Structures are given as C-alpha cells and as structure tokens.
Amino acid sequence: MALPITSLPIPQSTVRYLSSRNVVYLSDLLKTLPWLDSYNEESVILQMEELNLPEVHRRLLTDFLINHLHQTAFQAPQIGKKLVPIITFSSSLDSLLCGGIFPNEIVEFLGEPGSGTSQLCMQLAVDCSIPEMFGGRACKSLLIDCNGDTCNIRLNQMAKATLTHLNLIARSAEEKDITSKLTVDELLSKVYTARCTNYTQLIALINTVSKDCNYGAIIIDALATHFRHEFEDMRQRTNIIAEFSNKVTYCLK
Secondary structure (H helix, E strand, C coil): CEEEHHCCCCCCCHHHHHCCCCCCEEHHHCCCCCCCCCCCCCHHHHHHHHCCHHHHHHHHHHHHHHHHHHHHHHCCHHHHHHHEEECCCCCHHHCCCCCCCCCCCCCCCCCCCCCCCHHHHHHHHCCCCCCHHCCCCCCCCEEEEECCCCCCCHHHHHHHHHHHCCCCCCHHHHHHHHHHCCCCCHCCCEEEEEEECHHHHHHHHHHHHCCCCCCEEEECCCCCHHHCCCCCCCHHHHHHHHHHHHHHHHHHC
C-alpha cells in the first residue's frame, strides 16, 4: 500500500510544499534519499540538507524521519500500516490533526452538548473499518458509551454512507472489486460497543482488554462523564485517569 504524505504527522504547509514538487507518497520522498539500507542520524541530517528544501520544511521532515522511521530502516511497506491515521471525514479536523488520528495517540475532543462529539465518536469507529486499499486501517474498534448516546441506527447510517463514498472514489479494477464485495454488515462487524454507567465499570472493562484483542482504536464517549462528579479527592481522580490512559495506550500497542 502506498502511504500518502497527507497521512504523515507533518504540518499541512509541508505537505503542500512537497505536493508542489510532485512528492505525493512517502515512497516518493524515500526514493530521493540513498540511505535506505544504511541508516544513521547524521546521514539523515546531511542528506536532507542536500534536497534544497526551505529550512522549516527540512527541519520538520528530518525530525519526522528520525523519530518515526529509524526503527524500521526506512522500509515504507513495513511502517505503512503503523502510520496510517484514522480519518474523521472532516477536512478541517483532519487538517488540524495532520491527516487524522494516528496510532498510539490519545486525542481528546471537547464540545458543548449537541456539538456533535458523539457523532464524531461513532464516525471514527466506522472509519476504522475502511479497507487498506482506500487508505484505511481495516481494523477493529471499541466504542465505549458512557453517556447513552451511541445509536445503532446511526452507526448503520454512517456505515452505509461510508460504503457509498468508497464506491464513488473507487477507480482501479481492484478497488471496484473490493467495494463490490464490501457490505455494511462487514464494516460494522469490526465495530464493538460497550455501555458503562460508572467509572468502576469503565476501568473494569479496560482491564479485560488485552493487546491480543487487536483493537486499532478505543473510543470513549465521554471519558469525563464518570469522573466529573463521583470524586471528592481531585488528586485521586487525576491518578486514576492517568493510570487509565496508560492502560488504554498499552492495549493499542
């Protein structure tokens, strides 16, 4: 799978600059660099300087390559799936997030009641099921409902809309073949939901989740619900939330 540079955790200004130079995929960038098989940090810095990029873009790309690619010796196929983000289907949000929500990240969305945060959580759960051929992660998701706002009918509607969108953007014969076989039920088969009515249930649920479950995302709507009023000791609450966040991150590694 070719990894678009729009999926990389770099600013959109750098993405636009690279696109203007016909660098569309990560592989396009890697082809310009001769140190694919002999990585060391000094050579990354030196050879990035030879690309004659503006300083701001060169610095950002250098940091990205060093921080995200050195463990895989710059082999894009091996790191591709790890770097594929979960898109939100909101161009503004995806732009702010540099392509979407990346693996092993904890992202918090805040909004007034009725602003659509629950809708966003359901959409993200469905988006996890998008096939790799279309830039998705094709992974399972766990949607934890703390507010009682998750609606199976709405999830079904979102899955139908996602499938319609994939059919519209399918161009190659392979892509059309995938969409012709893909169904709403198949998309939703990767979406797991759970209802938690207090923080004890929420913690117990996460304690039962292991890395073997292979969830690509754990989505909680909303974490603050059960931690807003049930604690008098704020230090205890902070410690519990921190430990909870660490467990969630561990489950996704």
